[in-house]
Amino acid sequence: MRAGIIWSIFKKEVLDLIRDKRSIIGVILIPLIAMPLLMGGVSVFMASRMKKVTQETVNIGYLTAEEKAHMSAIFTEVDINWVLIKREDIAQFLKDKKLHFVAEFGTENSSEVYTFHYDKANTSSDLKYRKLRSALADYENVLIKEILVEHGVPDNIWDTVMVKIENIASEKKMKSMFLAMLLPYMLILITMSGASYPATDLSVGEKERGTLETLLAASILRKEIVIGKYLTTVLVALVSSASSLISISLTFRLLPSSSQFAAEISFQTMITAFFAILPVAMIFSALVFAIASFAKSMKEAQGYIGPLTMAVIFPAMVSIFPGFEADMSTVFIPIVNISLLLKNIILGDVRGYYLIITLLESFLLAGFFIIMAFRLFDRESVIFKGE
Amino acid sequence: MLEVKDLWKRFKIPKKGIVEAVKGASFTVTPGRIFGLLGPNGAGKTTTLRTIATIFSPSKGDILYKGKSIFDDKLAHRKRLGFISGNTGVYDRLYPEEVATYFGRLNLVEDHLIKSRFKEIVEMLNMGDILKSRCGKLSTGEKQKVSIARMLINDPEILILDEPTNGLDVISSRTIVNFIKESKGKGKTLVLSTHILSEAEYLCDDVGIMHKGEMLYSGDLKELRSSYKDIPLESVFFKLVGEEI
Numbered sequence: 001m002r003a004g005i006i007w008s009i010f011k012k013e014v015l016d017l018i019r020d021k022r023s024i025i026g027v028i029l030i031p032l033i034a035m036p037l038l039m040g041g042v043s044v045f046m047a048s049r050m051k052k053v054t055q056e057t058v059n060i061g062y063l064t065a066e067e068k069a070h071m072s073a074i075f076t077e078v079d080i081n082w083v084l085i086k087r088e089d090i091a092q093f094l095k096d097k098k099l100h101f102v103a104e105f106g107t108e109n110s111s112e113v114y115t116f117h118y119d120k121a122n123t124s125s126d127l128k129y130r131k132l133r134s135a136l137a138d139y140e141n142v143l144i145k146e147i148l149v150e151h152g153v154p155d156n157i158w159d160t161v162m163v164k165i166e167n168i169a170s171e172k173k174m175k176s177m178f179l180a181m182l183l184p185y186m187l188i189l190i191t192m193s194g195a196s197y198p199a200t201d202l203s204v205g206e207k208e209r210g211t212l213e214t215l216l217a218a219s220i221l222r223k224e225i226v227i228g229k230y231l232t233t234v235l236v237a238l239v240s241s242a243s244s245l246i247s248i249s250l251t252f253r254l255l256p257s258s259s260q261f262a263a264e265i266s267f268q269t270m271i272t273a274f275f276a277i278l279p280v281a282m283i284f285s286a287l288v289f290a291i292a293s294f295a296k297s298m299k300e301a302q303g304y305i306g307p308l309t310m311a312v313i314f315p316a317m318v319s320i321f322p323g324f325e326a327d328m329s330t331v332f333i334p335i336v337n338i339s340l341l342l343k344n345i346i347l348g349d350v351r352g353y354y355l356i357i358t359l360l361e362s363f364l365l366a367g368f369f370i371i372m373a374f375r376l377f378d379r380e381s382v383i384f385k386g387e
Numbered sequence: 388m389l390e391v392k393d394l395w396k397r398f399k400i401p402k403k404g405i406v407e408a409v410k411g412a413s414f415t416v417t418p419g420r421i422f423g424l425l426g427p428n429g430a431g432k433t434t435t436l437r438t439i440a441t442i443f444s445p446s447k448g449d450i451l452y453k454g455k456s457i458f459d460d461k462l463a464h465r466k467r468l469g470f471i472s473g474n475t476g477v478y479d480r481l482y483p484e485e486v487a488t489y490f491g492r493l494n495l496v497e498d499h500l501i502k503s504r505f506k507e508i509v510e511m512l513n514m515g516d517i518l519k520s521r522c523g524k525l526s527t528g529e530k531q532k533v534s535i536a537r538m539l540i541n542d543p544e545i546l547i548l549d550e551p552t553n554g555l556d557v558i559s560s561r562t563i564v565n566f567i568k569e570s571k572g573k574g575k576t577l578v579l580s581t582h583i584l585s586e587a588e589y590l591c592d593d594v595g596i597m598h599k600g601e602m603l604y605s606g607d608l609k610e611l612r613s614s615y616k617d618i619p620l621e622s623v624f625f626k627l628v629g630e631e632i
Binding site: 004005008009012015016019020209210211213214215216217218219220221380381 | 398399400437440441442443444462463465466468470471472474475476477478479480481485489490492493494495521534537538541547
């Protein structure tokens with residue numbers, strides 16, 4: 001293979017893609033602008049909605065004035081609009097969303113019984129219920145303490161079992177938790193989608209446009225064509241993942257510190273994460289290129305790549321699921337190991353062996369898929385499939 | 388001299404099994420003469436031309452150029468080869484000069500030669516007015532001119548032209564036909580495939596008539612015509628394939 005020829009192919013493909021509006025939008029603009037807008041927007045919107053929902057007046061229906069008087073004394077901290085209703089109207093009021101709850105109070109075997117009728121599928125009612133439940137728990141504590149004192153039991157009996165938590169995680173690490181769960185999954189998917197467009201455009205797209213035949217008749221090796229196009233695909237996938245890495249990190253950094261999503265990752269962490277995403281770009285570029293070469297049209301290629309993306313989503317999501325750790329049980333599982341490695345990089349908790357095995361395995365896998373692409377590109381039945 | 392000797396090409400096609408696209412084709416192409424490969428769609432012309440361009444490897448048989456098998460050193464063969472077809476696309480987002488330069492570099496032509504040759508080609512094909520447009524904005528005929536420029540940038544000795552006037556208007560076709568004649572005058576080895584028999588009659592010195600993968604005749608066009616008492620080539624073709632007009 002000749003480096004000069006590969007360089008010529010690479011340069012031409014990069015120029016071609018730079019001039020393609022679709023690739024610029026898909027590879028740079030969407031990860032750079034749309035993703036943070038989406039994430040930042042969702043985060044800010046969720047926070048504001050949560051605030052609104054938890055602060056707004058709770059409409060509670062009651063059946064008797066006595067019940068209302070008793071319950072109002074408990075829920076003093078909650079802004080409540082009390083509405084007197086009849087028992088037979090309970091369901092209708094809740095259905096019509098005129099009330100968040102209908103609350104009943106009674107006694108049973110010397111216990112105070114509070115019954116809340118509400119639509120549990122209604123998120124707003126459910127969030128408000130938590131507030132009411134918390135107020136009731138406080139009331140219950142006070143009541144129990146009074147009873148204990150009445151019976152001559154010291155009220156520190158409550159402290160018979162005490163639990164103390166010494167959190168060794170730094171505040172920064174705690175703040176990075178959400179980002180560490182989400183970013184690997186997003187980066188892997190963005191890298192894959194970043195590789196998909198150029199890989200299909202440069203392989204089956206060239207077949208469709210009728211330019212591949214002339215390239216095959218030029219004084220070059222097919223391996224040189226594959227490598228030149230593959231390197232272009234890797235570059236585009238990396239640009240795409242770097243754009244998202246930067247924009248997502250900035251978004252999380254710019255979120256108000258009060259937000260549960262606010263996080264800060266250092267420049268060094270970003271660089272390490274970028275290098276960890278390199279094998280993902282290499283694997284997907286080779287795999288998608290091989291698959292797309294096999295297709296006879298862009299449409300057929302997309303039909304193959306769709307299920308592949310679905311197959312990648314689950315292993316990429318392990319960074320979100322609890323119970324998956326970066327240890328010997330996961331280090332040999334492709335994508336899972338990269339997802340967990342990225343998570344640990346963001347949390348600042350990388351183990352050397354995990355990093356080395358993950359990178360080595362990923363490079364081997366990428367090599368395997370490149371060889372597969374070489375073989376497919378060498379097969380006349382594949383190159384001229386459908387003619 | 389380009390010699391195609393007992394060329395066979397088989398493809399394994401899913402659900403169809405083995406398909407023989409070319410069945411023992413033999414012919415000789417002499418420099419300075421135009422060899423026309425004639426036949427209807429599916430006759431095996433494109434497969435034969437792609438094999439001459441070493442895009443395909445033969446299932447059996449060989450192709451010799453200047454007495455040596457072209458498959459012994461495919462890269463060297465491709466360096467002296469220009470290939471174009473009626474369906475050849477150009478890179479829509481590149482300018483004509485960028486397309487030519489790209490292929491020049493792939494064929495290891497030095498940059499100063501690419502520049503001077505491109506200038507000559509632009510003059511020859513009268514394509515000065517399209518240089519500032521990206522290929523995607525060009526008409527079919529203009530795109531074909533870019534393809535020819537791309538093909539000629541490495542100054543090839545052998546020109547493989549697979550239905551080069553396919554889909555072109557009269558004026559663009561005329562440019563291509565003139566270019567083919569000019570190339571003949573320069574002593575190039577020319578293989579032209581077409582299903583337009585009037586075009587073949589006008590351009591070709593030698594012809595090979597293919598039908599269903601078989602070479603029914605190969606040799607001098609005039610001799611073929613005279614052996615059929617100078618009836619039109621189309622009638623000769625139908626007589627050869629054994630079908631009524």
